[in-house]
Amino acid sequence: MTKVVAVITASTPGEAERQARTAIQRGADLVEFRVDRLRDLNSADIRKLAGSFGPRAIATLRSPSEGGGRPRSGLPRIAVLRELCQPGFGYVDLELEADAKDIRDLRVLAKRHRSRVIVSRHFEDFVGASKIRDTLEASAAVGDIAKAVVPIAHWYEALEVVDLARSWAAKSKPYVLIGMGPAGAVTRVLAGDLGQAFHYAAFGAEAAPGQLPLRSAIRVHGPEPFVVGLVGHRIGHSISPQIHEAALDAAGLPGVYLPFDVEASDLEPLLQSADRLRLRGLNITIPHKERIASMLDELDGDAERLGAVNTVVVDGGWAKGFNTDVYGFRISLRALGLRLGERDALVVGAGGAAKAVVHVLLREGARVQVANRSASRAEALADSFDEPLDVVSLDELPTRGPWDLLVNATPAGMEGHDATPPVPESVIRKAAFVYDLVYNPPSTLLLQVAARLGKPATSGIEMLLHQAAKAFELWTDRPASIDAMRRAAKEALR
Ligand code: NDP
Numbered sequence: 001m002t003k004v005v006a007v008i009t010a011s012t013p014g015e016a017e018r019q020a021r022t023a024i025q026r027g028a029d030l031v032e033f034r035v036d037r038l039r040d041l042n043s044a045d046i047r048k049l050a051g052s053f054g055p056r057a058i059a060t061l062r063s064p065s066e067g068g069g070r071p072r073s074g075l076p077r078i079a080v081l082r083e084l085c086q087p088g089f090g091y092v093d094l095e096l097e098a099d100a101k102d103i104r105d106l107r108v109l110a111k112r113h114r115s116r117v118i119v120s121r122h123f124e125d126f127v128g129a130s131k132i133r134d135t136l137e138a139s140a141a142v143g144d145i146a147k148a149v150v151p152i153a154h155w156y157e158a159l160e161v162v163d164l165a166r167s168w169a170a171k172s173k174p175y176v177l178i179g180m181g182p183a184g185a186v187t188r189v190l191a192g193d194l195g196q197a198f199h200y201a202a203f204g205a206e207a208a209p210g211q212l213p214l215r216s217a218i219r220v221h222g223p224e225p226f227v228v229g230l231v232g233h234r235i236g237h238s239i240s241p242q243i244h245e246a247a248l249d250a251a252g253l254p255g256v257y258l259p260f261d262v263e264a265s266d267l268e269p270l271l272q273s274a275d276r277l278r279l280r281g282l283n284i285t286i287p288h289k290e291r292i293a294s295m296l297d298e299l300d301g302d303a304e305r306l307g308a309v310n311t312v313v314v315d316g317g318w319a320k321g322f323n324t325d326v327y328g329f330r331i332s333l334r335a336l337g338l339r340l341g342e343r344d345a346l347v348v349g350a351g352g353a354a355k356a357v358v359h360v361l362l363r364e365g366a367r368v369q370v371a372n373r374s375a376s377r378a379e380a381l382a383d384s385f386d387e388p389l390d391v392v393s394l395d396e397l398p399t400r401g402p403w404d405l406l407v408n409a410t411p412a413g414m415e416g417h418d419a420t421p422p423v424p425e426s427v428i429r430k431a432a433f434v435y436d437l438v439y440n441p442p443s444t445l446l447l448q449v450a451a452r453l454g455k456p457a458t459s460g461i462e463m464l465l466h467q468a469a470k471a472f473e474l475w476t477d478r479p480a481s482i483d484a485m486r487r488a489a490k491e492a493l494r
Pocket residue numbers: 285286287289325328349350351352353354372373374377408409410411412414418422437438439459460461463464465467
């Protein structure tokens with residue numbers, strides 16, 4: 001049975017003890033004292049920590065060459081390790097390389113004090129499955145629990161590590177195998193599913209990139225953990241991970257939402273690996289919404305109609321695409337009390353989001369104009385609808401209008417993009433209501449201009465929340481807590 005370990009990185013023994021007590025109260029099975037992070041540690045402190053937490057504690061002196069700090073005691077490593085092996089910690093972590101010549105002696109010492117020995121190796125760069133397997137074999141030969149940690153930069157490296165972990169688990173030799181970094185987080189989420197001895201979780205600050213917070217680690221500890229996530233490229237700006245984490249937490253489901261930053265060529269291999277990664281669902285974002293549509297087994301009505309998918313449900317090898325942007329935009333119009341039947345709307349942009357918006361506006365009975373930087377894409381968008389659509393060039397806009405609704409469906413104003421509004425003030429002035437699909441930052445220059453002109457306006461946050469809630473329900477068959485999602489969004493955008 002996998003034990004959840006809260007990693008304690010406090011810098012003083014007193015603070016470490018306090019944090020460890022809290023972590024155990026909050027449900028951690030074990031705590032790991034990162035002794036290399038502790039300042040001014042003396043023998044009495046070590047005995048006190050072991051006396052208080054003994055069987056529920058791992059003592060780890062991570063060496064600087066494997067990502068550890070340098071304890072200020074000034075004692076040589078071997079002297080500190082000898083001290084850690086004597087007072088009766090449940091486990092002591094030794095390193096396959098740094099402690100090579102001393103491991104056997106230290107293990108004898110540890111055994112005498114009823115401590116089990118973890119033998120670990122932290123690689124600096126990704127190494128393939130055969131090297132990791134050899135390392136686990138070597139660690140298992142000299143320790144009670146073999147541990148290997150390897151940095152992961154791409155989802156397919158994480159898949160290789162997950163596959164190796166599954167085959168190693170069949171040997172019934174206790175082990176831990178971690179893919180480090182955000183791209184490797186799936187190896188932690190599936191720790192229980194993969195039969196790993198420990199799931200190391202963050203308590204406060206992460207001790208290693210990709211660690212789950214303790215609360216999430218405890219949640220995924222149940223049977224059948226699953227992964228949902230966001231597939232796109234350059235997705236650092238997204239707040240979907242925070243929103244979905246809040247909904248999963250509120251529902252108490254054993255799932256975690258992870259980012260998958262992938263190139264277009266990786267979409268199909270990722271879908272094919274869904275079962276191995278316990279992937280139950282995905283959100284799709286820029287730039288893959290349209291491309292992925294042709295790779296799925298089935299499309300829901302809106303996704304098929306638009307040829308754009310923002311949500312995929314994976315079930316038993318069958319991948320079905322949905323477009324919950326349509327739902328999100330439609331519900332947000334209702335929430336705002338905007339009725340667009342027989343009204344005039346201007347949509348700026350001609351990508352996937354613009355298509356969803358136009359689709360909803362046409363169904364509401366609005367008269368829609370579309371303007372885009374590249375006219376050909378606006379024409380293609382118009383051609384994809386049966387209803388008549390007016391394509392207007394950006395230059396022509398100042399001579400058109402007024403509009404009951406102006407929607408920005410471009411990334412202009414979004415974090416990391418050009419902040420300039422996609423249309424000039426003279427155009428904004430002619431709109432009765434301004435809707436910016438951009439939600440990060442919450443107040444774009446476009447919204448600021450609208451406010452200055454006294455126009456009612458909204459950011460894309462409500463649409464985001466409603467599309468996310470719909471996706472959550474499709475993946476989990478459970479209602480999403482919009483309130484929890486909204487609180488998480490506000491917190492993430494502060
Ligand atoms: P796409 O990449 O599919 O399309 C982007 C569109 O914006 C294209 O028409 C592009 O024009 C145009 N564009 C890009 N940059 C600029 C610029 N600086 N000035 C003017 N036009 C520009 O993106 P999406 O349609 O998927 O997303 C568009 C925006 O909507 C994003 O900001 C996204 O975050 C937001 N969005 C918000 C949602 C929400 O729930 N609130 C949901 C979905 C999207 P061209 O064709 O010439 O390249």
